[in-house]
Amino acid sequence: MIIIGEKINGSIPKTSAAIDAHDEEYIRYLAKAQTEVGADYLDCCASRVDNELGIQEWLIGLIQEESDLPICLDSPSPQTLVEAMKFCNKPGIINSISMEGDKCEVILPAIQGTEWGVVALLCDNNGIPEDAEGRLEVFADLMEVLKEYDIDPSRVYIDPLVETLGANEESLLCFAEVCREVKKQYPTIHITSGLSNISYGLPVRKMINMAFMTLAMNAGMDSAIIDPLSRDLRGIIYATDALLAEDEMAIEYIGAYREGLFGPVQQ
Secondary structure (H helix, E strand, O other): OEEEEOOOEOOOHHHHHHHHOOOHHHHHHHHHHHHHOOOOEEEEEOOOOOOHHHHHHHHHHHHHHHOOOOEEEEOOOHHHHHHHHHHOOOOOEEEEEEEOOOHHHHHHHHHOOOOOEEEEEEEEOOEOOOOHHHHHHHHHHHHHHHHHOOOOHHHEEEEOOOOOOOOOOOHHHHHHHHHHHHHHHOOOOEEOOEOHHHHOOOOOHHHHHHHHHHHHHHHOOOEEEEOOOOHHHHHHHHHHHHHOOOOHHHHHHHHHHHOOOOOOOOO
């Protein structure tokens, strides 16, 4: 699993308060803590309308002072994403493009010929298709555009977009169907997702989130935007990798346990 640490995001109340207070110490803590528990990328999202680029620059600077991990630049504005690339010390991931508006036209020329990865959402100007067939049609359109810019599938993180389970009981089934077909067509492509949408409005959300993680991994999801500080979630990932024969003789699972990355807190 490729783990994108989600904590430095202005949509999270505590992080939002830290941004408003210009609390450098807390942002530094989030960067260092997520790095220490094994994240592969650190999400960076100002989640602001006013001075978004300036806040992104400030956050990126703090992250890079505490961590050598590449950054996942996150914004609804394609212009902000392209401008924020220049603040990064190394290529990371752009989050995101879709067939909506001019996102592809703005972002893909900026990452063409680089090592930057890109998250691609399966939606278009009509929104999120209701079924797997519709999302796969958007996927086909996206891949044609990506080919025009010579973006190799191995640099692409497809997000099939998971709906809230409380509103659509087939949300996971649709997501899994898309995952399997995407991987069948492009074995080297990545599939990613956030976890929080699936459980919105339901009690004990972490139970739904962890079950979703296991089932989505079984369907081919190999990346996730998650809270890597969650010991239970980390344990689920290691356990699922072992069960799917992605961890020979469960060596990684055993090693992570011995390192105290999941399980009872070792005194």
